Structure formats: structure tokens, C-alpha cells
Amino acid sequence: MLEHNNHIDESLSMAPSGTLQPQEWTPELIQQEIDALKDKPGAILPILHAIQDRFGYIPEAAVPIIAEALRHTRAEVHGIISFYHHFRTHPAGSHVVHVCRAEACQAVGSRQLEAHIKNKLSVDYHQTSRDNEFTLEPVYCLGNCACGPSIRVDDTIHGRVTADKFDRLVDRLTTSTLEVK
Amino acid sequence: MTVTVYVPCDTTALALGADDVASLIEREAESRQLDLKLVRNGSRGLFWLEPLIEVDTPEGRVAYGPVDPSDVAELADAGLFEGERAHALAHGLTGEIPYLKNQQRLTFSRIGLTDPLSIDDYRAHRGFAGLEEALTMATQAIVDEVKNSGLRGRGGAAFPTGIKWQTVHDEPEGQKYIVCNADEGDSGTFADRLVMECDPYMLIEGMTIAGLAVGATQGYIYLRSEYPIAHRMFNEALKRAYNAGYLGNDILGSGRHFDLEVRLGAGAYICGEETSLLDSLEGKRGMVRAKPPLPAIKGLFGRPTVVNNVLSLAAVPFIIDQGAQAYANYGMGKSRGTLALQLAGNVKQGGLVELAFGTTLRELMEGFGGGTLSGRPLKAVQVGGPLGAYLPESQWDSPIDYEGFAAFGGVVGHGGVVMFDDTVDMGEQARFAMEFCSVESCGKCTPCRIGAVRGVEVIDRIRAGENADANLELLSDLCETMVDGSLCAMGGMTPFPVQSVMQHFPNDLTRQQA
Numbered sequence: 001m002l003e004h005n006n007h008i009d010e011s012l013s014m015a016p017s018g019t020l021q022p023q024e025w026t027p028e029l030i031q032q033e034i035d036a037l038k039d040k041p042g043a044i045l046p047i048l049h050a051i052q053d054r055f056g057y058i059p060e061a062a063v064p065i066i067a068e069a070l071r072h073t074r075a076e077v078h079g080i081i082s083f084y085h086h087f088r089t090h091p092a093g094s095h096v097v098h099v100c101r102a103e104a105c106q107a108v109g110s111r112q113l114e115a116h117i118k119n120k121l122s123v124d125y126h127q128t129s130r131d132n133e134f135t136l137e138p139v140y141c142l143g144n145c146a147c148g149p150s151i152r153v154d155d156t157i158h159g160r161v162t163a164d165k166f167d168r169l170v171d172r173l174t175t176s177t178l179e180v181k
Numbered sequence: 182m183t184v185t186v187y188v189p190c191d192t193t194a195l196a197l198g199a200d201d202v203a204s205l206i207e208r209e210a211e212s213r214q215l216d217l218k219l220v221r222n223g224s225r226g227l228f229w230l231e232p233l234i235e236v237d238t239p240e241g242r243v244a245y246g247p248v249d250p251s252d253v254a255e256l257a258d259a260g261l262f263e264g265e266r267a268h269a270l271a272h273g274l275t276g277e278i279p280y281l282k283n284q285q286r287l288t289f290s291r292i293g294l295t296d297p298l299s300i301d302d303y304r305a306h307r308g309f310a311g312l313e314e315a316l317t318m319a320t321q322a323i324v325d326e327v328k329n330s331g332l333r334g335r336g337g338a339a340f341p342t343g344i345k346w347q348t349v350h351d352e353p354e355g356q357k358y359i360v361c362n363a364d365e366g367d368s369g370t371f372a373d374r375l376v377m378e379c380d381p382y383m384l385i386e387g388m389t390i391a392g393l394a395v396g397a398t399q400g401y402i403y404l405r406s407e408y409p410i411a412h413r414m415f416n417e418a419l420k421r422a423y424n425a426g427y428l429g430n431d432i433l434g435s436g437r438h439f440d441l442e443v444r445l446g447a448g449a450y451i452c453g454e455e456t457s458l459l460d461s462l463e464g465k466r467g468m469v470r471a472k473p474p475l476p477a478i479k480g481l482f483g484r485p486t487v488v489n490n491v492l493s494l495a496a497v498p499f500i501i502d503q504g505a506q507a508y509a510n511y512g513m514g515k516s517r518g519t520l521a522l523q524l525a526g527n528v529k530q531g532g533l534v535e536l537a538f539g540t541t542l543r544e545l546m547e548g549f550g551g552g553t554l555s556g557r558p559l560k561a562v563q564v565g566g567p568l569g570a571y572l573p574e575s576q577w578d579s580p581i582d583y584e585g586f587a588a589f590g591g592v593v594g595h596g597g598v599v600m601f602d603d604t605v606d607m608g609e610q611a612r613f614a615m616e617f618c619s620v621e622s623c624g625k626c627t628p629c630r631i632g633a634v635r636g637v638e639v640i641d642r643i644r645a646g647e648n649a650d651a652n653l654e655l656l657s658d659l660c661e662t663m664v665d666g667s668l669c670a671m672g673g674m675t676p677f678p679v680q681s682v683m684q685h686f687p688n689d690l691t692r693q694q695a
Contacts, residue, residue: 041482042444042464049406049445070464083466084447086406098407102368103563104599106613107526108554140450140567140617141366142407143374144193145599146228146524146531155409159196 022056022091029054030062034069044070044080048087057088085137092135093128095173097121098152101138104145113149116163120170133174183216184262185237189293191224191378192410193371198250199232205253206234206261215262223379225293226533227280229551235275238264244275280549285511286535287499287519288492289372292379298417300425303382309427311498315390316435318501323394324350327497329505331517336362336453336490337565337594337670339516339583345487348477349395352485357397359388360462360481360488363404363411364446364453367566369597372521372533373491377404377411380495381418382427385441387494389428390501391487392439400441401481403458406448416443450621454669455488457623468623469669490595492521511537516582526563526599527553543577546600557602561610561686565594567617568674570681571601571610592677607689611682612640618675629672632663636679640690649691657683 023029033050037043047066051058058081067074081087099114121129121136128135144150147159153169188194188203203219210217227233230246243264245256252270253261259268272278286292295302303309315323328343349357361384365373376384388400404412419441422428430438444462446452452461456470459481480486496518500508509517516538522545524531529551536545542562546552553559561571569592579585586593601610615636622629636659643652660676660683667673682690 042462044464045444045447045461048447080464080466084449086446086448103567103610103613104369104525104597106610107599107601107605111609139407139448140621141368141370142192143365143371143411144196145369145371145526145597146528147193147197147231148526150196152407157192157196157410159193 023054025051025055025059025062027061027065030059030065031069034066038069044072044077045084048081048084052087057091060089093132095133095154096135096137098137098139098142100140100142100144100148100150100152102141102145104141105148105150108148110149113151113161113163113166117151117166120163120167134170183218184210185218185220186210186262187220187222187235187237187242189224189232189234189379190221190297190410192374192408193228194224194231194233195410197231197247201250202232202234202248202253205250206257209253209257210262213257213262217262220296222295223293223297224375225275225281226289226375227278227530228532229528229530230272230278233275234261236261236264240264241274241276244272244278245270246272280530280532280534283549284535285519285537287508287511288383288496288521289375289380289533289535290499291383292375292533295380297379297381297414298421300382300421300427303380307502308382308498309386311501312386312389312427313433314501315393316433316437320350320394320396323390323501326501326505327394330496330500330508331505331512331515332493332496332500332508333516333583334490335492335496335521335595336455337367337592339593342489342493345477345489346391346395348475349397349485349487352478354396356399356482356484357395358481358484358486359391359395359397359400360455360459360476360486361388361400361402361491361494362453362455362458362488363402363408363491364450364458365408365491365595366405366450366453367568367595367597369525369563369599370523370566370595371525372523372596374408374411375533376491376495377408377415381415382422383495383498384415384491385418385422385427387497388441389432389439390497391489391494393437395485395487397487398438398440400439401462402441402443403446403452403462404443405446405452412443412445419443449623450617451623451669451671454671456669458488459486466623468625469671471668492595513537513539513580513582514584516584520581520593520596522581522596522598524550524598524600527555527559527602528600529554529556538582539580541578541580542572542598545581545598546577550600553600553602555602555604557604559600560603560605561601561607563599563601563610563678564597565592566597567614568592568670568677569594569597570677571607571685572681573685575685590677590681592674607682607686608640608644608692611679611690612637612644614675614678615640618671622671626666626668626672628663628666629668629675632659632667632672633675635659636663636675640679643690646691653683653691 233246235242332342333339452467457467461467618633
């Protein structure tokens, strides 16, 4: 008999997350996310996370809705969104690749890896590849510093990444459909 | 007979294929018709051996690693399930591996032993003993224990934790907060992540004790969004702690009250600075506040607030359970207890090393780390994150303690140690320090906001050989201005790595000029 980790929730599955499939936003759905969280103290970050998690980005049209619900000005809301690197105001590609640029990864060749990745995907940071498959973002530390260079693809972190390993990963993500377990 | 096999589930083990290893082990056990109990434990922090799998034997747990998915079938044939030790990947009893055995683990004593989410496992290793003790103590007595332990903030600033608690304790009754700074943004650090992924109840327990000590009923953990696994694990641990009565309105039937919530940051390094973190939690841009007023008096939403690092709070359950003296017995001078050192970068045997203050960098990098991963000579080591100085070989033999390091311009910080071999271009590293600050500055004060941008430009000119001497002098002035004129440690310390390169590796900075 196999005894699985039956005490760990399904939501805790450590399996790599697949393609992001954000939902189409509507003002009503945005309002729904706001209403669920707006009574928390300091609610705006949780609200922005909820919107981005659900729709893949924070649509411009969300700004006045949030502003009204939280009694902020639109400028304040815009200022908050633009302050944080995590929030994006345009849809990302099917996969988001975060490349660690911090010192521990630099010490094991991340500068060369960065160059390779940009070249392979034909994009610079904050850009999405023409086929809409990959958005490239820099990140300053994924906490995997003893086994760098590290990248994060969607929610999965990969360690000791080489140019070859990255190419294989890209091939797998672009050619196979997501395996549903 | 049931065979128990452990496969870690922290970020690093997973990043190296632990999930695949786990499912292949299940498959092998099935084909051998073995009754397998697969436990997803936390990591021991021996990252050079991850995925490090263990098998229960009558003598203890036997370790194998690093196990690539492609090794599993061969390992099973070589007697993995029987704990055979002949295979090249076998390391004998886990507890006897020198890297682990030679540590002094107080805070991380449970890490990797237990299933991180199992409250029973946690309790079996003295978990919640500190909280149970704290529930019987007067608030002042708890604060006194923490004071007497000599614990200083492990986030970097090293302020005495007990004094901070005393200030909040002495404020008039009313809403007070415990805020845990889990924005572990420094390169080379992963100890906070390990606590949250591998021993989360320890942090819950530490924060609850802090709440009892100062009269706070609400705690927030400000966690960086770069740690998705820590987020999932910790939220699940919170849910279970509530269900088991360790949190909420009536902690273990005592009538005492403490609530905890995780809040995600959004990728801003500056939010690791305590006042920026508070602004961010309040729902603003994470901009630095001028001090005073101190957060202990006027913190989150203007109320008295304890802001502590994960490791500071994680040290508390041990201190309350075993007594202040048991903790203070470790360490040297005014640096008491143990430090979670994190060996990273170009290192052969990277990972978490918990040791009493007073060890040397050389012992750490050579004794534990085994030198560089590349096998080339070590050239420089950056201690204390991206704002820490790069230390040359002449400084590797100083004992690690806060005062000793400060005396030569070193920074202990959060305990991150990043090693570089002799292929590193220190001029590039100096430039990167300024570039990082220009990306991550909150923008509130001019020396940091403008200084960092100008710093990149001046270094570029020096490296291009343009008026190198005059520009070096300018860079030196700029660094002084940033150190003296910045509002917080971001701008105030960004020059440290740059100045250390100017001082110890000057040729790297100017070598572009032929």
C-alpha cells in the first residue's frame, strides 16, 4: 500500500504549475474581488494581488473602481500599482520567466545565463515574446542562493540552470500541452 | 513491514527535482510490493546534497544525496529501502554527516526532521513548550527572559529584541501589533524561507509569545511574493494552528487572544526596511519614514508595534522553553546565541549553518563550504546581503560577531555569505551595487534616488578610462554623501560594497584603462 501525503491539501501540491489561464475581467468581477477584501485594514495590496491572480494583470479600468471603493484618488492607486515591481498593467505571455539577477547567482554565472535567455526568447526584460509564449522579468533573489543560477517559471523555481537546461525547459513548455494529474 | 522514506519539500529540494524523485520512489516501492510511508519533510539545509532523501533504519535515518530522478531505480536496486550504505550516494546516518553534526542548532534543531505541517511532529520535538510556559508567566517576565537572553535582531540592524519589546510593553494598553518582517530580500539569504517552509509552527509560536509579552492581539507576517511555496505552506500551517487552538480568541483555553495573518509584498526590496514595510502593510507605497517616532511607539496604523525579523521571533520559543541563560551561553561578547549563516554563491557545499557567534568566515567557507564550486581560488566574499562589503582574504579570519565586523566596515546583516572565485570582476560588482539601488530605491530622499543613478554613471566612466583619477575622487565623495545623507540603510549602505571594492580591489575598477 502506498501512503501518500494525504494530510496535504490539493492546493498545496508541489507539482509545477502550468500555463496561466487568467479569466477575462469585467467591472463586476473586479468589484467582486474588491468587495471580498476592502474591509481589511490596509486592503489595497491584497486587492491588487487578488485582481492580478485572477485576471493575470491589473486592467487600467480597475483603477477608478478601486479608488472609489477605498476612497483614494486615482493618482494614489496608480502610484501604488506602479511602485511595486510585481504588479503589471498589461497581460503577460502564457508563461512568466523570472531570472534572478542577484549576487549569489552572479557568482555562478547568471550574467551569461541572462544573456542566453534574452537571446533565446528574443526579448529584453519586461517584454513578451512575439508568439506571446513568454514574458521575461528580472527578480532580485528567489531564496535558492546555494544552488544558483535560479529562475522561476510561473510558480516553479528551478536551480542550477544552464543554457542547455533552459532550452530544454522552453521546448517542453512550448511543445507539450499541460498534463493534468 | 513499513518502510519510511523522507523526501524534502522546500524550494531548493523542489528546484532540483524532489517531486520527481518522490514519485519515482513510490513507483519503485510499488513494483517491489513494499509498504511505503513517504514523508515530505523539511530540508536539513544541506543544499549541496539536495534532494537529500532518508530511509528509516533501526540505527537511525540513513541519507542519500544528491539524488537525481535518474538515480532512483539504481538506488532502489542497491538496497535503498533496506538502508544499505554501499552506494556512492549514501552518506550513512544523517546525524553523523559532519556538516550537520558540527553545527550548534538551537533555532533550527527540528528542521528537516519533521513533516513541517504536522503539529504532532512539532510537539514531539518540544514544539509549543515555550508557548505553554509563556501562558503561565507575567508579561514582564517574558520580556525579561528575552532581554536576558541577549537576543538581538537577526534582520540586520542587531537592535536588542528585549528592549524593543519592553518599549511596546510599556506603552498604554490599547491596540498593539506584532509585525514579522519576512521580506527576506537579501541575496544569499534563505533562512527565513526555511523557517516558513520547514518549521512554520516555530514562527507562529514565537509571534504568539511576543503578542502575549507586549499585549498585542494581532500579528501580521509580511512575506515577499517571491516565495510562493513558503506562502502556501505557512497559510496551511496557520489554518491548522487555528483549528488546534494555538491561535484565536482562547489560546489553549487560557482566555488569551492572538490572531495572525500573512500579507504578501509585491517585489520591492525597500519593503524589508521596517518603516517602508509598515507603510506597505497600511496600503501605501513602501516609502521610508523618518525616525523618530519609533515603530515601537507609533508603528502600524499609528499604534505601538513590535517589528521583528523571522529569525528573531523564531529564536523566542527556545529561549522561553529552555531559559534565557541556555541561549546566552552561546556566542561571544555582546553577540549572544547562535547565528543562522547561509552559505551561497560559488560554493561547493552550500546551505544553512547554524553556529554560535565567534566562528570565522574561513572556517565556514572552507570547513563547511569546502571551497568554491568551480574549484578555483576564492577571491571575495560578500557578507550581509547586497548592502554588505566585499571582504578580501585578509578579513576572513576575524571571528563573526556584530561589533568585530563593524570595526572593519563589515556587515553581519542577516547572515548571508556569498562566495566569489577569482573570475569575478569586482568592478562589475561595484557597478551592480549602484544599479540595484537605482532600481530599488523608494525615491524619498535625494542621496539614494539620484546618487545611485550617478553612481552607475561615474563607475562606467571610470571603467571606460575617462578621467579615471578625477572620477574616482568623485565616486568617493558620492559614496560619503550617500552614507551620511540618506534617510535609511538602503542609500546609507549601498556605498559599502562600492567602497570595499575601491579599497581592496582597486585594479578591477580601473583595469579597462590600458
